[in-house]
Amino acid sequence: MSGRVRCAVFPVAGLGTRFLPATKTVPKEMLPVVDRPLIQYAVDEAIEAGCDTLVFVTNRYKHAVADYFDKAYELEQKLERAGKSELLAMIRDVLPRQVRAVFVTQAEALGLGHAVLCARPVVGDQPFAVLLPDDLIWNRGPGATRQLVELAAREQASVVAVQDVPIEQTRSYGIVATRDFTGRHGEIRGIVEKPRPEEAPSTLAVVGRYVLQPRIFGLLESTKPGAGGEIQLTDAIAALLAEQRILAYRFEGRRFDCGSRIGLIEATLQYALDDESLAGPTRELMRQALRPAG
Numbered sequence: 001m002s003g004r005v006r007c008a009v010f011p012v013a014g015l016g017t018r019f020l021p022a023t024k025t026v027p028k029e030m031l032p033v034v035d036r037p038l039i040q041y042a043v044d045e046a047i048e049a050g051c052d053t054l055v056f057v058t059n060r061y062k063h064a065v066a067d068y069f070d071k072a073y074e075l076e077q078k079l080e081r082a083g084k085s086e087l088l089a090m091i092r093d094v095l096p097r098q099v100r101a102v103f104v105t106q107a108e109a110l111g112l113g114h115a116v117l118c119a120r121p122v123v124g125d126q127p128f129a130v131l132l133p134d135d136l137i138w139n140r141g142p143g144a145t146r147q148l149v150e151l152a153a154r155e156q157a158s159v160v161a162v163q164d165v166p167i168e169q170t171r172s173y174g175i176v177a178t179r180d181f182t183g184r185h186g187e188i189r190g191i192v193e194k195p196r197p198e199e200a201p202s203t204l205a206v207v208g209r210y211v212l213q214p215r216i217f218g219l220l221e222s223t224k225p226g227a228g229g230e231i232q233l234t235d236a237i238a239a240l241l242a243e244q245r246i247l248a249y250r251f252e253g254r255r256f257d258c259g260s261r262i263g264l265i266e267a268t269l270q271y272a273l274d275d276e277s278l279a280g281p282t283r284e285l286m287r288q289a290l291r292p293a294g
């Protein structure tokens, strides 16, 4: 694989049904963990990995995502007049100057694979990263995307992030079969979307971080709807496997499934406990909440 990974694709056109009724008007990616929306964590991770073109695949209901990255003139003026320079810097820095954001529309929610295909006109013929913002990955060291990008460059291959899951959860994930696992990575032999536990080739589940070769776009063009009637990225990756080496990578860090209610609660607690000013009060609050009633 040649070339630096400059483009990061954020498919954010899903319906977010697990967070209804909130997601009637608030896109799932705008739900906050402590004080930042999920999309901001993903964007920061992509920028840390060296990406300078961020492609958001959205739909007509998700203006809030574009608005968030737009300039907030009135708010900036008010903060400036009030001398609140720290807050001003915070809202100006949601995107650094050297980074450009591009918005493309997925007219119909036809699946994650279709959403990635919508980014093709912007990405073109270069390797690119995909980040699903509802998979929030916390790490003290380098972010998950940076880890993937570095491995992809070193091994000249596409890379898919994986983690071990309990066997009964395989039906919620893409599951990979691997060979020659050394250290944190192995070569993928096969990949299947949401298998029943008795049919799963392993318990290594794909989570929402990928570095992919542009060849995937051509394969997505001809991918038919699969599990759940959606055009699945997993099926196109399975087709890519027949042509190229793809690695599964057990990233360093802790992943929170913020597409589920309990995952969002867990992430909020983790990030609060990791925040100097919130850690103490959060511990106290948890102690009180766990005290037997009465």
Ligand code: UTP
Pocket: 011, 012, 013, 014, 015, 016, 017, 018, 019, 028, 057, 106, 108, 109, 110, 111, 112, 114, 115, 132, 133, 134, 259
């Ligand atoms: P999910 O499987 O989490 O679906 O999508 P969802 O619609 O967002 O949420 P639920 O399950 O109804 O609560 C995984 C990722 O793929 C994107 C989503 O935005 C999310 O980032 N996606 C999914 C699209 O962009 N387009 C689609 O057609 C489907």
